[in-house]
Amino acid sequence: MFEAQASAKFCSYQCSARSKAARKTECTCEECGSTFLPAYGDKRRNFCSEFCAKRHFKRVTKGVVRARSYGAEAEPINPIAVMDRDGWTCHICGEEAPRELRGTMRWNAPELDHIIPLSAGGSHTYDNVACAHRSCNLEKGDALPPGWADPQRLWVHRGSGGIA
Template sequence: MFEAQASAKFCSHQCSARSKAAQKAERACQECGSKFLPAYGDKRRNFCSEFCANRHFKRVTKGVARAKSYGAQSEAINPIAVMERDGWTCHICGEDAPRELRGTMRWNAPELDHIIPLSAGGSHTYDNVACAHRSCNLDKGDALPPGWAEPQRVWVHRGSGGIA
């Protein structure tokens, strides 16, 4: 029989250990962020469902396929990780790019931008991508950063001293 004490939450150390193990095993889905418990023994599972897993891998592999079509160096890039790295801030204008607008057609929706465009020989790597508003990315087009050969198509990166 379990006699409760004022501070007791579990009937035994075994119950306490089971509860702690379940809490440790709970994790956030890499795609949607919801908390889930992976199936017993499945330590590699990072997604709450097959839908989230497929959605994540489609997003990551889409850029690699595009880079290959240009013959550019590429690596699998998670756009959400890039947006997090950049603090959900447009690297062109410096304004906030709201996370909740990701995937929409709004002018200030965050999207992945290649600093040196793939069409100009840029790579699809973490060093060459940044968060940008949809409208800023469209305005920039295939323009090159300062110091490149085509002065009429040059834009000024926020990290290089301002906005042109």
Template structure:
């Protein structure tokens, strides 16, 4: 039988360290609030995909941003984690590479990290392979 202090783990939502209660070994969130916030964020994308009539998968935005190293796929700049959820121009967001309005699916391989400013500027544009970087996204 294991004795000593229980190991701390990081909350999947707020990254705060917490200790799970006895019998709750699989708990991934420090509170019910963090769990609800995470579920809301993930289900929001599925709801939008249904509105556009495209396939949808369960995507965790934080996992996508971590996968991309918190770098904007449009300009290549760093997107600071501490700005996530703010209205700052450099705030990291999840961007659909092929927009859902153009038939792009809401799946992990079709999303990437982008600055809020870059995402707004791109809008529902599509990538042009032969365009110079400053004019890479166009609306068709």
């Protein structure tokens, strides 16, 4: 029979461990999407491994370093979150940008595009970035969106010298 002090919640260490194991919930890795059980005492873990954590933070902070080199306002941006927000659709041509091509060199691979380019004074914030195809982003170059001050500079490819 179990007789415990008033502050005791479990009869033994084994009962305590079973209770903790039952309360553990699976988490989803923010980088690779796999499910995992966090280690003991690590309830707020967002990544399944150190590799995924380093890969995520490298990808998220790369744009901040580049934006600061231009002297622009910058915040850490998760490109995958932007692609999800935009429905994996190119904001320039309106066609689908296949998720499985992310990170490849294919012409229709989705990329992060600065709507107002960093070189034109744009910021590296969620309000100024959108999903674009690699080819559309290259074609746009450092041009400003339609309706901005200099109409000769709108959507001009760097090498062509004319309106695209």
